[in-house]
Amino acid sequence: MADLVYREVMHDLKERIFKNQFENKKLPDERSLSESYGVSRSSIKRALNVLAQQGIIFKKRGSGTFINPLYLKNQSLFHYEGTNLGVTDSFNLDGQHPSVKLLDYQVVPATPELQQDLFLNENDFVYQIKRLRLLDNRPIIIETGYIPIKVAPALTPEIVTGSIFNYLEDNAGKSVTKSFMSILAEPSNEEDQSLLGLNDREPVGIMEGIFFLDDGTPFEFSNMRVHYKYLKYNTFVSLDGE
Amino acid sequence: MADLVYREVMHDLKERIFKNQFENKKLPDERSLSESYGVSRSSIKRALNVLAQQGIIFKKRGSGTFINPLYLKNQSLFHYEGTNLGVTDSFNLDGQHPSVKLLDYQVVPATPELQQDLFLNENDFVYQIKRLRLLDNRPIIIETGYIPIKVAPALTPEIVTGSIFNYLEDNAGKSVTKSFMSILAEPSNEEDQSLLGLNDREPVGIMEGIFFLDDGTPFEFSNMRVHYKYLKYNTFVSLDGE
DNA sequence: TTTGAAAATTGATACGGTCCAATTTTTGGA
DNA sequence: TCCAAAAATTGGACCGTATCAATTTTCAAA
The missing domain is CATH 1.10.10.10 (Winged helix-like DNA-binding domain superfamily/Winged helix DNA-binding domain)
Structure with a gap:
């Protein structure tokens, strides 16, 4: 190894x-x-x-x-969890049971923004995958992901209900080793409140960004709206390499 | 340079x-x-x-x-770049005018939690420094910091109104090069709302954690409550070096 | 024209060397 | 004994080379 x-x-x-x-x-x-x-x-x-x-x-x-x-x-x-890339990995902490509910799954043309972020051409298509992630049946995250068809041509709703990263690593020999993420906070909207069980004073944390394959290929653009009580991003920062 | x-x-x-x-x-x-x-x-x-x-x-x-x-x-x-440690540094980038209003400044005994986080003994004291940070006169951050007296014995309210990190680097030859931070979101409380000009639907982003001197000494425990529109933590995560 | 092997391109790893800078240890003179 | 200068220690920066591996390009054979 x-x-x-x-x-x-x-x-x-x-x-x-x-x-x-x-x-x-x-x-x-x-x-x-x-x-x-x-x-x-x-x-x-x-x-x-x-x-x-x-x-x-x-x-x-x-x-x-x-x-x-x-x-x-x-x-x-x-x-530090700054090294946990995938959501599935970050969850396995307390022996609780993560699950996924598929909210939406379709193939759509890449928007100009997605074309730039994922290095795509005008006529490229992407999967649009919207999932609700739960932990012991409590809703935690509304995750909307966009994955280029040409990067993962064989996705199915069944695969998508599990861990996409693990599927890729096991079947295509590709692994996700890098991500460029932004973390911010927003008031919750109506969908957040109904899906995550929030009142209108409670916010969501947002993590969005791009996951890369180890060869540098942009693999997924992801937007996660996280129940504020469950978002805690830990990171160790060092200026030594600067 | x-x-x-x-x-x-x-x-x-x-x-x-x-x-x-x-x-x-x-x-x-x-x-x-x-x-x-x-x-x-x-x-x-x-x-x-x-x-x-x-x-x-x-x-x-x-x-x-x-x-x-x-x-x-x-x-x-x-x-807020993952490579910018100090808040002052992060502000200067955009050519806007940062300022600081000192809300509270006193010396208190270290709580058990602070003792653990900052590696202190029972009879150690810390500065408790509460500051409001503004950008072009708009309030952005409520920052509460705790610094052990024995690490920075000569702090004054005047110094604290500027950049503590820069003061340390210029006068004590010590520099802060590492930090361990957590990022999360919370509904705003009354103080947040009045100081940052938020309504009760708008949240705050929270960054809290420890700053270290380059020799590994824990230097400050800091809690920052950030106006949600101005918190955007960008981070690039790579698993390569692991 | 198409295909597939060979060559060129390009980043990754590793070596070993030179000189420098910060710190610690040694040493010799007052 | 004490202190300051000198030497040794130790990490930092930079160079240049060799070799390998992934990808793209070229080109000749079918």
Whole structure:
């Protein structure tokens, strides 16, 4: 699986960090790591950079590389959901039962906006899929998705009732690894209120954006109107790469 | 300022992307860029990687590097980028005039929750700072922040009316480069409505979380109640480095 | 004209080297 | 002993090269 050098180093370091195998919360210097792993310093650097970006370690020039004490002490804090792309994945938390009710399913021409967002031509068509997502029979999300036919030609209402991402990964060997999302809030409209059981003072959170396949192909434009009590987006931000 | 090679390349490319100077939303290949900028391909790669991570471009092996059409489209007033940590920074981008009204400023004992979030002991004290942020005199955010005294012993109401982050960077040589934030939505309460000029159907967006110094020290717990029209958190999520 | 193999294009990974900058450790003189 | 200068340590930036893999283009055979 992890046949990349820097990934193997990264995973091994992660495990050793977890097992508290480093004294003083300090990692060996990069040159030593390079020698002991038998890889170039560049690869060590790359592995360490990923760990630093995840907030697991931090580096101080001239001093060394250290384990972030908060990562070990309060791990739940750092299990950030900024890395959960699919909605299905994010739900499996408390052993509750997610379900999907298909509200609408049709093929429509791509609007100009969709053409731009999904890199389509004028005569391209998209699936328009509107789903209500529930958790233990409580409605949580109204999700409207647009998927180009040419990207997933064999979709059916049955597939769409499950996880589209999982279907793609299992059957087409394509995986979704990137997304560009915007998160905002709005007052609820009448449809929100009736489908999600909100009163007119209660808002919805909105997550909308594009999901990409790992080769960079835009795969889906999605708009999710989320019951405000169930939207909580956690994210770890680091300016190091800037 | 940007005396780093890859940064200069990055900023130049960003500008050219913004000015639409690339045909077909396609950038030149890396080897050409390397030659035309007179820098190594590694530096080009590094610049492109940062842009890709920011979601501005995406790369397809064997095909080329392309501009993300979504990036040019987003023209929100409050354009909260996943890479902008401080609120002050996020405001300055659009050429509008930010200002701050100090609502409350006192020193209080750290609550048990703050003790945990900020890694404090029982007898530690924190500044409690409540500020109203405005943009061109329109109220945008009610921000309540908690900062341990021992991290920033010399804070004054005057400093707090400006940017705390900038003060720290200029005077203490400490910089804030990381944060762990949660984003959610709530109905507005009476205070929100009066301070932000909302009616009782209009919600607030909430961003709350912890800012860290670059050495990993938790620096501030912040809760921001944002006028819903001005909260737009854009984030590019990538599972590649995992 | 069509098709499919070969070649060219283009980004990805990895190596190893040079020099620099921040920090810590050592050392030698007052 | 104490302190400041020097040396060592350690991460950061950048270069140039080699090789591989995915995609597109070219081109010759059918």
